[in-house]
Amino acid sequence: MTTVIIGGGWSGLAAAITLTQQGHSVHLIESAKQLGGRARNVQWQDQTIDNGQHLMIGAYDRMLSMMQLIGINTNEVFHRYPIDITIIDTEFSPLHLSASGWLPWPLSLAWNLFNSAGLKGFIQVARLQSSIPKLLAQQDISVSDWLAQTKQSTRLIRQLWEPMCLAALNTPIDHASAHLLAKVLQDSLGKSKSDADLLIPKCPLGDLFPQKAAEYIEQHGGKVSLRTRADTILVQDNKVQGIMTHDGQTIAADQLIVALSPSQTSDLLTPLIKLNKPAEYPICTVYLQYPTDTRLPSPMLGLSGTISQWIFDRSEQSAGLMAVVISAPGDHEALNKNQLVEKVCQEIHQLLPTMPVMAEYSFVIREKRATFACTVDIEQARLQCKTSITGLYLAGDFVANAYPATLEGTIRNGENCARQIL
Numbered sequence: 001m002t003t004v005i006i007g008g009g010w011s012g013l014a015a016a017i018t019l020t021q022q023g024h025s026v027h028l029i030e031s032a033k034q035l036g037g038r039a040r041n042v043q044w045q046d047q048t049i050d051n052g053q054h055l056m057i058g059a060y061d062r063m064l065s066m067m068q069l070i071g072i073n074t075n076e077v078f079h080r081y082p083i084d085i086t087i088i089d090t091e092f093s094p095l096h097l098s099a100s101g102w103l104p105w106p107l108s109l110a111w112n113l114f115n116s117a118g119l120k121g122f123i124q125v126a127r128l129q130s131s132i133p134k135l136l137a138q139q140d141i142s143v144s145d146w147l148a149q150t151k152q153s154t155r156l157i158r159q160l161w162e163p164m165c166l167a168a169l170n171t172p173i174d175h176a177s178a179h180l181l182a183k184v185l186q187d188s189l190g191k192s193k194s195d196a197d198l199l200i201p202k203c204p205l206g207d208l209f210p211q212k213a214a215e216y217i218e219q220h221g222g223k224v225s226l227r228t229r230a231d232t233i234l235v236q237d238n239k240v241q242g243i244m245t246h247d248g249q250t251i252a253a254d255q256l257i258v259a260l261s262p263s264q265t266s267d268l269l270t271p272l273i274k275l276n277k278p279a280e281y282p283i284c285t286v287y288l289q290y291p292t293d294t295r296l297p298s299p300m301l302g303l304s305g306t307i308s309q310w311i312f313d314r315s316e317q318s319a320g321l322m323a324v325v326i327s328a329p330g331d332h333e334a335l336n337k338n339q340l341v342e343k344v345c346q347e348i349h350q351l352l353p354t355m356p357v358m359a360e361y362s363f364v365i366r367e368k369r370a371t372f373a374c375t376v377d378i379e380q381a382r383l384q385c386k387t388s389i390t391g392l393y394l395a396g397d398f399v400a401n402a403y404p405a406t407l408e409g410t411i412r413n414g415e416n417c418a419r420q421i422l
């Protein structure tokens, strides 16, 4: 019994690990020259960086378990910080989201919020938090409608909810799913203190998981083929037979897992299966190399009232290197590389005057189809793992689960697919 897995992103790799661990025969094929998909290594000058800055949280329990299973010491590969985020704004005073202090969780979070947003801000957040059960029991609405219903102030919308929605759902608040944001809030802030911990990888993403995953799969008898694109899925009598690759090779399979992005899945499976293809939104990462002694006051900072949304200090990778994240569609898309870098540097200098006026050099990565858009009612459009064709399974981040497009969600889907086959 051989399972062919199409796609060497984190989902396909998770499926392959789960199957090979049980002694199942696996052949994973990846069209690119490297593994990792939307969370991969990129070469820039003489350094290896990420295709986009990623942030994980303590609640990513399947991701952490999968890493441990293949021998990765998760205490060593991540910086783990208790939540301590400051969002600085062009008009308002800084807002702190922090677990620090002597109070037990979640009182510490509430206390720090009270201190930076005042009693009114604190009451608004509590009102929104307590509206979650009712929200989830009703039909989905947009995040902005939810914020209006719970009477959130302009300041909280701009400095807290909008940055959080963009970071978590990669979708503007006026059409983002309130249900999905509410679930993310419950998952990351509602449970234990460690679930809200921020995990920042110490090494590039490709070294963090994909390379180690491939080693594990091969050591356990699986095969990994790079530069191999699946062109056609071969089906007879409604049962999967295998695939045809771009160079005309036939690979036989008893089961097939398609672990691709929504648009790639749709391109490959239409007309075999009718799929609802969602919109896909971009994420732009601007890498700025400042003089080597340049540091942020904390590992990451939120910026609001600006095009730049988050800035991460990547000095450990290269002294003075910063990664600025801009999620979702927006005005920045109309700027060319030089205009964008200039704008981002100006914004950083305006909000953090100790930072140099300009970076010494820069690199911009625009991932045009970074994630599916988490729009209102998106949950109903998401795919199921099992298809109507015998032996054909779907993984990848768009398969239904309680997460938006995340590494945790996609690993869960890969693992779940493998379990169904086993």
Ligand SMILES: Cc1cc2nc3c(=O)[nH]c(=O)nc-3n(C[C@H](O)[C@H](O)[C@H](O)COP(=O)(O)OP(=O)(O)OC[C@H]3O[C@@H](n4cnc5c(N)ncnc54)[C@H](O)[C@@H]3O)c2cc1C
Residues within 6 Å of the ligand: 006, 007, 008, 009, 010, 011, 012, 029, 030, 031, 032, 035, 036, 037, 038, 039, 051, 052, 053, 054, 055, 056, 228, 229, 230, 231, 259, 260, 261, 264, 268, 283, 284, 285, 367, 369, 370, 371, 395, 396, 397, 398, 405, 406, 407, 408, 410
């Ligand atoms: C810039 C950016 C920032 C992000 N930030 C975060 C974050 O902070 N936290 C978080 O949790 N998530 C984040 N994400 C989302 C996360 O990276 C994705 O959800 C996840 O990587 C998706 O993995 P996947 O395996 O489902 O799909 P993919 O990574 O898209 O993998 C699909 C693979 O299939 C290959 N392929 C395509 N077609 C074929 C074919 N026909 N034959 C063979 N192979 C094929 C592709 O080359 C690719 O390697 C971010 C994504 C981006 C792009």
